[in-house]
Amino acid sequence: MGISTAPDEYQACMKKIFGDLEFNVVYLDDILVFSKDEKERLEHLRIVFERLARYDVTLNGNKYHKIRDEVDYLRYTLSAEDIKPQAKKIQAIHQIAVPQIRKEL
Secondary structure (H helix, E strand, C coil), rough: CCCCCHHHHHHHHHHHHHHHCEEEEEEECCCCCCCCCCCHHHHHHHHHHHHHHCCCCCCCCCCCCEEEEEEEECCEEEEEECEEEEEEHHHHHCCCCCCCHHHHC
């Protein structure tokens, strides 16, 4: 059994590493980087990778996704245009059976 405060400690470490950067969001082991264009994106990624190297943090190559216009994250779909619930979550709500009797409510 792990230490119950481990997620909080990890989040605090990630905040120390990336907290001053306005172009990213860090939640536990997820690092989201936001950029307006290709030039800015490359600069932001350079800074993030530099920080990762400085603090000896490694990425899981299987989880690393680069340069995406849209990403599903924490039950939402994020893009430059908006933040909306994931389509599969909306579909699941529409597929819920309508209650037929009071006990099903």
